[in-house]
Amino acid sequence: MTTDDHPWATGFRSLEEEHDYRLDEVDGQVPSWLRGTLYHNCPARNAIGGKWFAHWFDGDGMISTVRFADDGLHFRNRYVATDNYRDETRAQRVVNRGFGNARPGGVLGNAFREPANVSNTSVVVEGDRLLSLWEGGPPYAMDPATLATHGVEDFGGRVKAFSAHPKRDPDTGELFNFGIDYGAKCTLTPYRLHKGSLTALPTITLPYAVMNHDFVLTKNHLVFCIGPILQSPLSFLLGFKSFDEGLHWDGRKPTLIMLVPRNGNDKPRIIETDAFFQFHFANAYEDDGAVVIDVCRYPEYATVGEAVRNFWKSDWSAEGMAFLTRLAVDLATGKVASRTWNTDRVNEFPVINPAYVAKRHRYDYFLSNPPDQPRGLQQHLSKLDVETGTVTRHDFGPDGYPGEPYFIAAPNGAEDEGVVAVQVFDAKRQRTDVVGLDARDIAGKPLFVGRLRHHLPFCLHGTFTPRTFG
Numbered sequence: 001m002t003t004d005d006h007p008w009a010t011g012f013r014s015l016e017e018e019h020d021y022r023l024d025e026v027d028g029q030v031p032s033w034l035r036g037t038l039y040h041n042c043p044a045r046n047a048i049g050g051k052w053f054a055h056w057f058d059g060d061g062m063i064s065t066v067r068f069a070d071d072g073l074h075f076r077n078r079y080v081a082t083d084n085y086r087d088e089t090r091a092q093r094v095v096n097r098g099f100g101n102a103r104p105g106g107v108l109g110n111a112f113r114e115p116a117n118v119s120n121t122s123v124v125v126e127g128d129r130l131l132s133l134w135e136g137g138p139p140y141a142m143d144p145a146t147l148a149t150h151g152v153e154d155f156g157g158r159v160k161a162f163s164a165h166p167k168r169d170p171d172t173g174e175l176f177n178f179g180i181d182y183g184a185k186c187t188l189t190p191y192r193l194h195k196g197s198l199t200a201l202p203t204i205t206l207p208y209a210v211m212n213h214d215f216v217l218t219k220n221h222l223v224f225c226i227g228p229i230l231q232s233p234l235s236f237l238l239g240f241k242s243f244d245e246g247l248h249w250d251g252r253k254p255t256l257i258m259l260v261p262r263n264g265n266d267k268p269r270i271i272e273t274d275a276f277f278q279f280h281f282a283n284a285y286e287d288d289g290a291v292v293i294d295v296c297r298y299p300e301y302a303t304v305g306e307a308v309r310n311f312w313k314s315d316w317s318a319e320g321m322a323f324l325t326r327l328a329v330d331l332a333t334g335k336v337a338s339r340t341w342n343t344d345r346v347n348e349f350p351v352i353n354p355a356y357v358a359k360r361h362r363y364d365y366f367l368s369n370p371p372d373q374p375r376g377l378q379q380h381l382s383k384l385d386v387e388t389g390t391v392t393r394h395d396f397g398p399d400g401y402p403g404e405p406y407f408i409a410a411p412n413g414a415e416d417e418g419v420v421a422v423q424v425f426d427a428k429r430q431r432t433d434v435v436g437l438d439a440r441d442i443a444g445k446p447l448f449v450g451r452l453r454h455h456l457p458f459c460l461h462g463t464f465t466p467r468t469f470g
């Protein structure tokens with residue numbers, strides 16, 4: 001592997017330094033209404049002692065902010081001060097068991113140890129706090145202005161795992177989430193967080209141990225699509241396999257569409273459909289007796305599982321990757337209709353205008369690659385109009401690699417009035433830009449490009465608040 005044939009690979013290298021500065025270079029114009037803070041979480045230390053981690057998901061979490069202020073754009077980044085980050089910074093080697101990492105000492109050294117919380121997946125603003133999220137454990141609470149880490153927030157010992165894809169109902173302000181516990185039985189507990197108060201909905205026992213990353217919210221339900229990506233709890237527990245090595249795809253089993261009532265009283269309903277896997281959903285809503293779900297659907301897990309494991313050295317082959325797909329679950333008959341949009345290929349990181357969460361939406365934004373591109377990370381940011389099927393694309397090629405987009409709505413605007421903010425790694429300059437696209441003119445010249453003084457390792461998920469803390 002060379003940089004020439006894997007130009008995206010250097011976007012995974014660690015960023016050790018913590019910065020705090022105003023961007024010197026901003027091309028174009030930030031709209032005058034756009035004020036607030038854009039947060040991202042990324043696995044930012046992906047190697048230690050000169051050795052890459054076993055898996056992308058082992059990277060230590062780092063929160064970055066871009067603050068849109070009257071005097072310009074400000075950047076800040078700080079590592080989440082997890083126990084793992086401190087332990088391994090001191091030792092300058094892997095000392096803890098991870099998602100893919102094994103600690104020294106072989107089977108005995110790893111047996112009966114849970115993966116360390118690296119808090120590297122997402123971030124949410126909750127009241128006056130920032131919560132850094134990782135699906136295997138509880139959040140870390142941080143200061144939203146300084147990014148200082150306060151410590152683990154387990155809600156008085158009630159939360160063992162709090163996933164990295166919470167959904168906020170735009171009308172009620174409630175934040176819904178879930179956690180999976182791999183005990184004697186594999187259980188899923190949904191949570192509702194409202195005005196600082198956490199409610200656990202009834203725990204659901206799953207038929208077998210699975211990995212599940214995301215869910216979607218509708219007016220009445222939390223909707224899960226539990227694909228047959230099974231975990232072998234015993235070989236993991238006994239230290240023979242890492243969590244990642246313990247995962248295996250069993251396509252003979254169905255995907256379980258699980259409708260969990262938001263009211264916490266009624267029983268969940270489970271509908272079986274053909275096996276598929278997803279990391280991410282765009283949105284879902286209830287309409288005319290059906291639950292409609294937009295999802296980046298993979299035919300199976302093994303292919304993308306290998307790509308995320310090999311991250312920096314992966315070819316990121318387009319074969320076996322996801323297509324944006326609409327599922328319609330008929331609530332009367334339990335029948336599931338599926339329609340794949342014509343959205344090129346390698347569709348990932350789908351988002352919508354957050355004001356439309358759990359409601360009928362018209363526009364999906366996501367990353368993609370053109371049909372004739374056989375390999376490589378995504379270089380297009382696409383917008384799908386689900387009413388017309390029209391797709392418009394922004395091409396960041398040949399050196400640009402965008403991360404997850406975030407839709408920042410213009411005040412009192414239509415659904416697609418706003419800025420699609422995205423961090424773009426420039427493989428030629430080895431730096432990252434903060435780019436704002438006009439959501440109504442995705443293909444057009446960016447509204448603004450703020451140039452960071454360094455690269456930002458590829459991020460997972462982010463959030464935006466119109467507040468500017470501090």
Ligand SMILES: [Fe+2]
Nearest residue numbers: 213279280461
């Ligand atoms: Fe995710």
